[in-house]
Amino acid sequence: MSAPEATTAGEPLLRVDRLTKTFGGVQALKDVSVTIRSGVVHGFVGANGAGKSTLIRCLAGIHRPDAGTIELDGAPVDIHTALDASRLGMAFIHQEMSIIPGWDVLRNMALGMPYRTRAGLIDWKATRRRAEIVAEKVGIRFSLDAIIDDLSTADQWLVMIARALMQDARLIAMDEPTASLSPQEASRLHGIIRELTAAGTAVIFVSHRLAEVSELCEDITVFKDGRVVRTAVGQRLTSHELVEAIVGHHMELTRRPEPPAHVGEPVLDVEHASDGRLVQDASLQVRAGEVVGLGGLVGAGRTEFTRLIYGAERLRTGEVRLAGRTVRFHEPADAVAQRVGIVPEERRSQGVFLDKSIDFNINLASLDSLRTGRFVPWLRLGAGRKRAQRLIDEVGIKARGADQPVGALSGGNQQKVAVARWLTHDRQLLILDEPSRGVDVGARAELHTLIRDLAGRGAAVLVVSSDNEELVALCDRVVVMAEGHVVGELVGDQITTKAILALSFARAHKQEDVA
Numbered sequence: 255m256s257a258p259e260a261t262t263a264g265e266p267l268l269r270v271d272r273l274t275k276t277f278g279g280v281q282a283l284k285d286v287s288v289t290i291r292s293g294v295v296h297g298f299v300g301a302n303g304a305g306k307s308t309l310i311r312c313l314a315g316i317h318r319p320d321a322g323t324i325e326l327d328g329a330p331v332d333i334h335t336a337l338d339a340s341r342l343g344m345a346f347i348h349q350e351m352s353i354i355p356g357w358d359v360l361r362n363m364a365l366g367m368p369y370r371t372r373a374g375l376i377d378w379k380a381t382r383r384r385a386e387i388v389a390e391k392v393g394i395r396f397s398l399d400a401i402i403d404d405l406s407t408a409d410q411w412l413v414m415i416a417r418a419l420m421q422d423a424r425l426i427a428m429d430e431p432t433a434s435l436s437p438q439e440a441s442r443l444h445g446i447i448r449e450l451t452a453a454g455t456a457v458i459f460v461s462h463r464l465a466e467v468s469e470l471c472e473d474i475t476v477f478k479d480g481r482v483v484r485t486a487v488g489q490r491l492t493s494h495e496l497v498e499a500i501v502g503h504h505m506e507l508t509r510r511p512e513p514p515a516h517v518g519e520p521v522l523d524v525e526h527a528s529d530g531r532l533v534q535d536a537s538l539q540v541r542a543g544e545v546v547g548l549g550g551l552v553g554a555g556r557t558e559f560t561r562l563i564y565g566a567e568r569l570r571t572g573e574v575r576l577a578g579r580t581v582r583f584h585e586p587a588d589a590v591a592q593r594v595g596i597v598p599e600e601r602r603s604q605g606v607f608l609d610k611s612i613d614f615n616i617n618l619a620s621l622d623s624l625r626t627g628r629f630v631p632w633l634r635l636g637a638g639r640k641r642a643q644r645l646i647d648e649v650g651i652k653a654r655g656a657d658q659p660v661g662a663l664s665g666g667n668q669q670k671v672a673v674a675r676w677l678t679h680d681r682q683l684l685i686l687d688e689p690s691r692g693v694d695v696g697a698r699a700e701l702h703t704l705i706r707d708l709a710g711r712g713a714a715v716l717v718v719s720s721d722n723e724e725l726v727a728l729c730d731r732v733v734v735m736a737e738g739h740v741v742g743e744l745v746g747d748q749i750t751t752k753a754i755l756a757l758s759f760a761r762a763h764k765q766e767d768v769a
């Protein structure tokens with residue numbers, strides 16, 4: 255198999271015809287037909303579990319379709335392995351990027367495709383030369399010798415795109431590339447994608463951020479329950495049209511919540527917290543019944559601040575009070591024991607047990623309340639399963655049943671499990687870091703309603719989000735951080751995306767003024 259000849263921009267490059275894929279009893283793709291054109295960004299949108307990633311994985315040689323055909327440049331192709339896909343000029347950046355931790359940027363870029371000498375040895379000199387050209391093209395400004403773990407998520411994405419270009423990919427599929435990026439980083443990535451398509455590369459772009467899909471994608475395919483429900487070619491759909499196609503009806507995207515009916519005593523009170531590094535003298539209060547947002551740019555220290563609060567990092571100076579009592583959590587489990595619920599930023603490594611069932615994951619947090627007696631630590635499994643099923647319905651987790659392993663769910667549904675496990679009624683404080691990352695537009699609104707309901711029942715909620723629209727739609731108050739400091743606070747109707755952004759940059763402007 256060899257990479258086919260170049261196709262003219264706008265011409266069909268890849269045709270998928272009536273592809274079908276079933277996992278056990280779940281029909282992930284049903285008769286899906288899609289045409290990808292050269293030089294065009296093609297958006298894949300749809301609710302969690304609609305089939306977007308499965309189609310991409312079929313193209314990448316990870317899954318074998320049950321039926322249907324794939325054609326490249328008009329000729330049928332059989333993709334059995336990742337190597338087949340790569341030889342055909344297709345590169346894939348999946349939701350969980352395949353970086354090799356501990357390796358430098360150069361080796362990560364050259365993975366699988368380094369230049370070789372005639373003797374078959376890796377020609378690092380030629381590989382580096384090529385890598386330098388590619389790095390320049392995608393705007394990599396860090397050293398090729400940097401260790402990949404030390405880079406931001408946005409920079410790791412650049413390395414993945416650079417890897418695709420090292421392979422001379424004619425088609426690059428990116429599964430939710432902007433989910434973990436700030437608006438600024440995302441717009442930098444959009445610029446790079448536009449340059450790639452201008453040079454003739456076809457790009458498949460998966461995202462739940464509908465505004466960016468509307469702006470960036472010339473062609474769009476909307477998936478629903480494994481089927482294609484709308485195809486737009488050369489016609490940009492607005493966010494509202496996309497929402498209607500995805501959820502089946504019109505939905506208001508950002509509306510301020512009703513003010514809380516009752517705000518009680520402070521549940522969380524943090525004073526002058528510092529870790530000596532990323533968080534400096536940060537104070538914050540969350541009262542019972544309130545949803546407080548932590549806004550700011552990526553790298554502002556928000557995640558680190560929450561980790562200090564719940565004991566994942568060591569507090570150097572300052573004080574944390576929970577319901578009026580000074581606490582010092584040595585690890586997150588200490589916080590959980592004090593009725594704190596935590597949804598960490600890194601779902602896969604810290605949030606859920608992928609090989610365990612949905613009901614196990616959901617009930618893990620509340621095992622105590624499922625014990626039948628103090629001295630008989632006997633789990634009332636029936637009650638646990640019932641609770642899991644209720645949450646699966648309420649949050650709209652798309653699964654075969656409560657006993658399905660979380661690892662077999664789509665990315666967004668895994669995130670819903672990570673959040674749902676805390677939606678029981680016995681948490682006095684919930685700390686949610688990017689709770690709706692990768693969650694579809696309909697489910698996001700449902701998740702927000704559940705979070706507000708919990709606050710309505712008296713819980714204090716602290717939410718970190720890089721999506722300012724989410725903070726507007728969810729929070730009673732927003733505390734903004736910049737460079738490790740709390741730089742301001744917005745209350746009620748003061749909370750707008752513009753105001754959050756202005757505060758996020760306020761510190762940098764002040765420093766410029768001084769300079």
Ligand SMILES: Nc1ncnc2c1ncn2[C@@H]1O[C@H](COP(=O)(O)OP(=O)(O)OP(=O)(O)O)[C@@H](O)[C@H]1O
Binds near residue numbers: 278281282302305662
């Ligand atoms: N390896 C697997 N085993 C079993 N079921 C699977 C597997 N991979 C996907 N599925 C199921 O196939 C369906 C489609 O999942 P897919 O990951 O394609 O959705 P998606 O549209 O990419 O969703 P998301 O936006 O949440 O990433 C889901 O019901 C999912 O649970």
